[in-house]
Amino acid sequence: MSIKPPFTDIEIRKAASGFYEGYSVPIALISKVSMTLLVIWALVWPANANGVLGSLNWRILEDFNAFYILIVGFFAFFLLVIAVLPQTGRRVMGKAGEKPEFSDFSWFSMMFGAGLGVGLMVFATAEPLGLWGSNPVVVAGEVAGNTPEALESGYRYTFLHYGFHAWAIYVVTGLSLAYYAYTRDMPLTIRSALTPLFGRFVNGIFGHLVDVLGVVATILGVSVTIGFGVSQFIDGMYAITGMEWMMDMAGETPAPGTVGLIAGLVVIMAMSVLSAVSGVGRGVKYLSNLNLVLSILLLLVFVAFGSFAFAMTTYGAAFIDYVQHFAQLSFGPHLPLSEAEFAAKLPAEAAPLAGELFAGATNAWGSLDGFKGDLTGAAAALPAATQESAYEAGSEGRLFGWQAGWTTFYWAWWIAFSPFVGLFLARISRGRTVREFIIGCVFAPALVCFAWMTILGGTAIDLELSGVAQGSILAASNTAKLFVTLGHMISGPFLSVVNVMCVVLVLTFLVTSADSGILVMNTIMSGGDHEGGIKHRIVWGGILTLVIGTLLIAGKNGAGADPMEALKSAMIIGALPFTMVMGLMCVSLVLALVGDGRRDRHASRRNVTPAE
Numbered sequence: 001m002s003i004k005p006p007f008t009d010i011e012i013r014k015a016a017s018g019f020y021e022g023y024s025v026p027i028a029l030i031s032k033v034s035m036t037l038l039v040i041w042a043l044v045w046p047a048n049a050n051g052v053l054g055s056l057n058w059r060i061l062e063d064f065n066a067f068y069i070l071i072v073g074f075f076a077f078f079l080l081v082i083a084v085l086p087q088t089g090r091r092v093m094g095k096a097g098e099k100p101e102f103s104d105f106s107w108f109s110m111m112f113g114a115g116l117g118v119g120l121m122v123f124a125t126a127e128p129l130g131l132w133g134s135n136p137v138v139v140a141g142e143v144a145g146n147t148p149e150a151l152e153s154g155y156r157y158t159f160l161h162y163g164f165h166a167w168a169i170y171v172v173t174g175l176s177l178a179y180y181a182y183t184r185d186m187p188l189t190i191r192s193a194l195t196p197l198f199g200r201f202v203n204g205i206f207g208h209l210v211d212v213l214g215v216v217a218t219i220l221g222v223s224v225t226i227g228f229g230v231s232q233f234i235d236g237m238y239a240i241t242g243m244e245w246m247m248d249m250a251g252e253t254p255a256p257g258t259v260g261l262i263a264g265l266v267v268i269m270a271m272s273v274l275s276a277v278s279g280v281g282r283g284v285k286y287l288s289n290l291n292l293v294l295s296i297l298l299l300l301v302f303v304a305f306g307s308f309a310f311a312m313t314t315y316g317a318a319f320i321d322y323v324q325h326f327a328q329l330s331f332g333p334h335l336p337l338s339e340a341e342f343a344a345k346l347p348a349e350a351a352p353l354a355g356e357l358f359a360g361a362t363n364a365w366g367s368l369d370g371f372k373g374d375l376t377g378a379a380a381a382l383p384a385a386t387q388e389s390a391y392e393a394g395s396e397g398r399l400f401g402w403q404a405g406w407t408t409f410y411w412a413w414w415i416a417f418s419p420f421v422g423l424f425l426a427r428i429s430r431g432r433t434v435r436e437f438i439i440g441c442v443f444a445p446a447l448v449c450f451a452w453m454t455i456l457g458g459t460a461i462d463l464e465l466s467g468v469a470q471g472s473i474l475a476a477s478n479t480a481k482l483f484v485t486l487g488h489m490i491s492g493p494f495l496s497v498v499n500v501m502c503v504v505l506v507l508t509f510l511v512t513s514a515d516s517g518i519l520v521m522n523t524i525m526s527g528g529d530h531e532g533g534i535k536h537r538i539v540w541g542g543i544l545t546l547v548i549g550t551l552l553i554a555g556k557n558g559a560g561a562d563p564m565e566a567l568k569s570a571m572i573i574g575a576l577p578f579t580m581v582m583g584l585m586c587v588s589l590v591l592a593l594v595g596d597g598r599r600d601r602h603a604s605r606r607n608v609t610p611a612e
Contacts, residue, residue, distance in 0.1 A: 003595075003598055003599050003602050005599075006184060006195070006196065006592065006595060006596070007195050007196075007199045007200065008184045008185065008186050008195070009200075009203075010186055010187055010189075010191065010192060010195065010202060010203060010207075011203045012024050012187060012189070012191075012203075012207070012527035012528075013025075014526070014527055019535075022526055023525050023526050023527075023536065024208070024211070024525055024526070024527055026208045027208055027211050027212055027215065027524065027525045028525045028536075030208070030212045031212050031215040031216060031219075031521075031525065032543065034212075034216060035216070035219060035543050035546075035547055036543075038547065038550075038551075038570065039543075039546045039547055039550045042550035042551050042553065042554040042566065043550045043553070043554075046550075046553055046554035046566075047554075049551075049554045049566060050554045050565060050566045050569075053554075053566050053569035053570050053573065054565060054566070054569045056569070056573055057568070057569035057570075057572045057573055058404075060572060060573060060576055061404040061405065061408050061409065061412075061572065062336060062404060064408075064576060065333060065334070065335075065336075065400065065403060065404040065408050066333035066335065067579075068408045068411045068412065068579065069330075069331070069332070069333035069403070069407065069408065069411070070331060070333060071579060071582075071583055072165050072168070072169060072330070072411045072415075073165070073329075073330030073331045074583075074586070075165070075168045075169055075172050075582070075586070076164055076165050076168040076330055077330065078168075078172070078586055079168050079171055079172065079175070079438050079442060080438075082175075082434060082438065082589075082593070083434065083435045083438040083439060087593075087597050088434055088593050088597075089433065089434050089435030089438075090433055090434070090435065091179075091183070091433060091434045091593070091596075092183075092431065092432075092433050092434075093178045093179055093181075093182040093183060093429060093430060093431065093432055093433070093434065093437065094182040094183070094430050094431045094432075095182075098430070098431045099431050100429070100430065100431040100432055101428065101430050101431060102428055105289070105292075106289060107428055107429070107440070108292070108440070108444065108445070109289050109291065109292040110424070110428050111421075111424075111425055111428070111440075111441055111445060118225050118226070118228060118229035118232075118506065118509045118510055118513055119162075119225060119228070120162075120295075120449065120452055120453075121229070121232060121482065121502070121505060121506050121509060122228045122229065122231075122232050122478060122479055122482075123162075123478070124452055124453060124456035124457055124482060125456050125457050125459075125460040125473070125481040125482050125485050126478035126479075126481045126482075127158050127161065127162065127453065127457065128154060128155065128158050128453055128454075128457025128458065128460065128461060129457065129460055129461060129464075129473065129474060129481060130478075131153075131154040131155070131157045131158050132145065132146055132150055132151060132154035132461055133145040133146045133150070133154075133474070134364075134365065134402070134406075135150070135153045135154055135156070135157045135402075136153070136157070136399055136402060136403070137150070137153035138150055138153065139364055139395075139398045139399055139402050140395055140398075140399060141368065141391075141392070141395070146464070146474070148465065151314065151461065152317065152318065152321055154461075155314060155317075155318035155321070155322075155453075155454070156318065156321050156322055156325055156329070157329075157406075157407070158318075158453050158457065159318060159319070159322040159450055159453070160322070160329050160407065161406075161407065161410045162446070162449045162450075162453060163322065163446045163449065163450065164326075164442055164443065164446050165329075165330070165411075166410070166414050166446070166449075167441060167442040167443075167445055167446050168442055169411070169414040169415055169417075169418050169582075170414065170417070170418050170421040170422050170425060170441065171422070171425070171437070171438060171441045171442050172418070172422070172582055172585060172586060173193075173418040173419060173421070173422025173423070173582060173585065174418075174421065174422035174423070174424075174425035174426045174429070174437070174441065175422075175426075175434065175437055175438065175589065176193035176422075176585040176586075176588065176589050177189075177190070177192065177193055177422060177423055177426040178425070178426035178429050178430070178432075178437065179434070179589065179592065179593075180192040180193060180195065180592070181426060181430075181528070182430050182431075183596070186528075187527050187528025188423065188426060188427065188523055188528040189211055189214075189523070189524050189527060189528045190210050190211050190213070190214035190419060190423075190524060190581065191206075191207035191210045191211055192528070193585045193588055193589070194210060194581075194584055194585065194588050195588065196588040196589075196591035196592045196595070197584060197587060197588045197591065210581060211524050211525075213577050213578050213581060214419040214423075214524055214578065214581075215419070215521050215524050215525065216574050217415070217416045217417075217418075217419050217574050217575055217577075217578040218416075218417075218419045218420040218517055218520055218521055218524075219517075219521065219543075219544060219547060219574075220416050220547075220567075220570050220571040220574040220575070221413065221415075221416030221417035221418070221419075221420060221571055221574075221575070222417070222420055222513060222514065222517035222544065223544065223547050223548045223551065223567055223570075223571065224413060224416070224564070224567050224568055224571045225417065225513055226265070226268070226269075226510055226513060226514055226544075226548055227548055227551075227552060227564050227567045228478075228479065228564065229268075229506055229509060229510040229513070230256075230261055230264045230265050230268060230510065230548075231256045231261065231477075231479040231564070232479035232480075232482070232506050233264050233268065233503060233506045233507060233510065234246050234247070234256035234260040234261060234264050234479075235256060235477070235479045235480040235483060236483060236499060236502055236503035236506060237260075237264070237503060238254065238256075238260075239480075239483040239487075239499050240496065240499050240500060240503060245257075245259065245260070246259065246260030246263070246264075247260060252475070253475060253476060253477060253480070254480075255477050255480075256479070258552065258553060261552050262549055262552070262553075265545060265548055265549055265552070266545065268507065268510045268511060268514065269514060269541055269544065269545040269548075271507075271511045272510070272511045272514030272515040272518065272541060273515070273518065273537065273538055273541035273542075275511055275512075275515040277534050277537055277538070290508055291505065291508050291509055291512060294501060294504065294505040294508065295452075295505065297501065298498070298501065298502065298505060299451075299452065299455060299456075301486075301489075301490075301498055302455045302456055302459055302489075303455065305489045305490050306455065306456070306458075306459030306462075306489055307458055307459045307462035307463070308455065308459075310458055310459075310462045311454045311455045311458035311459060311462075312454070314454050314458045315450060315451060315454040315455075315458075318450070318454065319450060333403070334396060334399040334400040334402075334403045334404075335396070335400060336397065336400050337362060337394065337396045337397030337400060339354060339355065339358045342354060342357075342358050342361065342362065342393055342394055342397065343358075345393035346389070346390055346393050347386050347389050347390070349382065349386060350379075350382060350386050350387075350389070350390050353378055353379050353382070356375075356376075356377070356378075356379045357375075357379055357390045357394075358394070358397075360374055360375070360391075360394075361390055361391050361393060361394025361397065361398075362394040362397030362398055362400075362401060363398065363401070364397075364398045364399070364400075364401030364402035364405060365401075365402075365405075366398075368388065368391050371387070371391050372384075372387050372391075375387065409568070409572065412571065412572040412575040412576070412579075413568075413571060413572075413575070415575045415578060415579050415582065416571045416572070416574055416575035416578065418578070418582065419520070419524075419578065420516065420517045420520045420521075423520045423523060423524070424516050424519075424520055425437075425441055427520075427523070429441075456482070456485070459485060459489065460473050460481065460485045463485065463488050463489075468488055469484075469485075469488050472484055472488075473485055473488070482502065483499060483502070486498055486499065486502070514541070514544065517544065518537050518540050518541050518544065519537070521540050522536050522537055522540065548567065551566040551567040551570060552564070552566075552567065554566040
C-alpha cells in the first residue's frame with residue numbers, strides 16, 4: 001500500500017515584467033500600502049497615533065497575557081521533544097550527504113548578530129538592573145528591590161527573557177521554514193510552513209495573508225530593535241564627542257533627542273541598504289564576523305576590569321535557579337484582578353473604600369510606601385495594618401500588570417522579530433540536522449546571552465551594591481547604562497577607546513539587523529527567491545527608515561515623551577496575528593515529521609530484499 005506524497009505544489013504568481021518582475025504583486029502592494037498608511041498616520045497625526053496605538057497595545061497585553069505566556073512555554077518544550085527524539089532529531093535539512101553552507105563560526109556569528117545583537121548591547125546592563133529593582137518576587141513583597149536578596153530573582157527573570165524561551169520563538173519559525181525548503185524543495189516563505197494543514201489553500205488569498213503578516217511583523221519587530229539601537233548609538237556618540245545637539249538636555253539626565261535620533265537613523269539605514277545590496281554571502285557575513293570579534297573584545301574588557309568573580313558566582317547560582325523554576329516560568333500566567341475581586345479580599349473596614357484603594361494597590365510599578373503616601377481622605381486615615389492588608393489584596397493585580405508589561409512585552413517583541421530571524425536562520429542553515437539546528441540556535445546562544453548578562457550586568461550591579469556608582473547607573477537611561485558603567489570601571493584614553501569600540505559594535509549590530517531584515521522581506525515577497533532585485537532592497541530600506549522615523553516622532557508627542565512608545569505599541573499589535581500563525585506552524589511541523597517518518601519506513605520496507 002502506497003503512502004500519499006506530501007503537498008509541495010506551491011504556486012506564487014509573480015509579475016513577468018515591470019518594476020515587480022519576479023515578485024508577488026499582492027504581497028508587495030498590501031505590505032507597502034499598510035506601512036505607508038501607518039507612516040502617514042504617524043506623520044500627520046503623531047499624538048493621535050501614539051495614543052491610539054498605546055491604548056490598543058495595553059488592551060492586547062491585558063486580554064492575551066495568558067495566551068502569550070502559555071504558547072511561548074509550549075514552543076520551548078515542543079522543540080526540546082523534537083530534538084531529543086531520534087527519528088526527528090537526526091533528520092537532515094537538505095539532500096542526503098549535503099554539507100552546511102557556512103562554517104560553524106560564521107553560522108554562529110550570523111545567528112548571534114541577527115537574533116539578539118542590538119538587544120544585548122542595549123539591555124546587557126539595563127535588563128539585570130531593571131529586574132534587580134522590579135520582578136515578581138519584589139512586586140509580591142517577598143524581598144526589597146535593589147538589595148542583595150533581590151539578586152537571585154532578578155537574574156531568574158533576566159535569563160527568562162533572554163534565554164531558551166526567546167530563542168525557541170525564533171527557532172519555531174526557522175525550523176519550520178528550513179525543513180520544508182530543504183527537504184521538500186519548497187519556497188522559503190511563511191506559507192510553506194502551513195502546507196501540511198491547509199494544502200492548496202495556501203496558493204490563494206490565505207497564503208498571501210500569511211506572508212503579509214510575516215512581512216508586517218518583520219518590519220515592526222526590526223523597527224523596535226533599531227529604535228533602541230539608534231538611541232544607544234546616539235548615547236555613545238554623546239559620550240565620545242559631548243555634542244549636545246544630539247541630546248534632549250531638558251530632563252534630569254541627558255537623553256537622545258529627536259534630531260539626534262533621526263540623524264543617526266539615516267546614517268545607519270544608508271549603511272544597511274548598502275550592505276543588503278551586497279547580499280548575505282558578503283555584507284551580512286562579514287559584518288556578523290566583525291560583530292562577534294568586537295563582542296568578545298568588549299567581554300574581555302569586563303572580564304579584566306569588571307566584577308568577574310561576582311559575575312561568575314552569579315551565573316552559576318542564577319542558572320541553577322532558572323532551571324529549577326523553568327516549568328513555572330513557562331506555564332505560570334497571572335490573571336487580571338477585577339475591582340470586585342479586590343474588594344472581596346479587603347478587611348471589612350477597608351471594603352467601602354475599594355474604589356479609592358484599587359488603582360494604587362494593583363500598580364505593578366509602585367511600592368507599599370508609595371501606596372501609603374498617595375492615600376487621601378478616609379483611606380489615609382485607615383490603620384497602617386489595614387493599609388498593608390489592602391496592598392496585599394492587590395498582589396495578584398500587581399503580578400498580572402508586571403507580567404503583561406514586561407514578560408509578555410518581550411514575548412511579543414521576539415515573536416514580531418521571529419519571521420525575520422527565523423527566515424534568516426533558515427537561509428544560513430541548509431545541511432544541518434534538526435537536532436543541530438535546535439541545539440545550535442536555542443541552547444548555545446542562550447548560554448552566551450547568560451554569560452553576557454551576568455558579566456556586564458553583574459558588574460553594574462556590583463558597582464551599585466559596593467557604593468562605587470552611588471546610584472548613577474540606576475539613574476541613567478536604559479541606553480546610557482552601559483557607558484555609565486564603563487565610566488566607573490576605566491578612565492582616561494582607554495575609556496575613550498572602549499567607548500568608540502562600543503559605538504562601532506552598536507553600529508555594526510544595527511546594520512546587520514537592518515540589512516538582514518531587508519533581505520528577508522524581499523525573500524518573502526519574491527516567493528522564496530534568495531536573490532531579490534536590488535531596487536526592491538533599496539525601496540524597503542527607505543520604507544523601514546520612514547516607519548521608524550515617523551513612529552519615533554509620534555512617540556515623542558505622547559504624554560511620557562518617550563520616542564520608543566509608539567514603535568513598541570505598533571510592534572505588539574502586529575505580533576499577535578503572527579503568534580497564532582506560529583501555533584499553526586507547530587501543528588504542521590508535527591504532521592510533516594510524522595508523515596515523512598512513515599514514508600521513510602514504508603520505503604525502507606519496500607527496498608528490503610526477501611531472503612532466499
